[in-house]
Amino acid sequence: MPERNIEFGKYGARGVRGSGLVARRLDELAGGIATPVTAxxxxxxxxxxxxxxxxxxxxxxxxxxxxxxxxxxxxxxxxxxxxxxxxxxxxxxxxxxxxxxxxxHLLRRLNREGRGTRVEFHPLNQSQVPQPLQRVVEYRSMNVRRWDRLVGAWAAGDDQGLDDAWTTEVLPDLGSQWGQFEFCSNVGFAA
Known part of the structure; x- marks a missing residue:
């Protein structure tokens, strides 16, 4: 298994932690009051x-x-x-x-009685990385069946727990190059 990214962005790559994108998407799925609190x-x-x-x-x-x-x-x-x-x-x-x-409710919809939910991984942006240092990364998708730890950490507001669940339960299922998707430009799924 590859090591986690220690110096992400050193050569100009841009992206966001996958777990942060998952939290953002879960917030969107949770919905809520659209009017700002200042109004x-x-x-x-x-x-x-x-x-x-x-x-x-x-x-x-x-x-x-x-x-x-x-x-x-x-x-x-x-x-x-x-x-x-x-x-x-x-x-x-x-x-x-x-x-x-x-x-x-969201956990039940994402797990879908063990069938899981299809997740799309959009690779990080390497447009600012010099050509010899760029990695070959492509769009990937897979079915995530275990959402319990992810949704539990998100509901508790535990960013570190969410990141740990993302990198230990979801990313290794992508195969030997899972480290390429620790940082992404987008992670998409529906529920």
């Missing part, structure tokens, strides 16, 4: 999502939204507006709670 509509929608049940309130507190009920009520009624730091906390808490709520 009143987006703020109110996120606050309603985070406060509609006791379970949601507890998850929001775990995710870092630790304001009093009185402050939340004032924000919902429009009597006060949250600071920039609190807006960021509200958005982060919303994303975390949304991930936790959607993870089980």
């Amino acid at each position: 009143k509509r987006g703020l109110i929608a996120r606050l309603h999502y985070l406060t509609r049940t006791d379970h949601a309130r507890a998850a929001a507190r775990e995710a870092g939204l630790t304001v009093t009920d009185r402050t939340l009520k004032a924000w919902l009624e429009g009597r006060r507006t949250p600071s920039k730091a609190n807006l960021e906390r509200i958005d982060a808490a919303y994303r975390m709670v949304r991930r936790q709520n959607v993870a089980r």
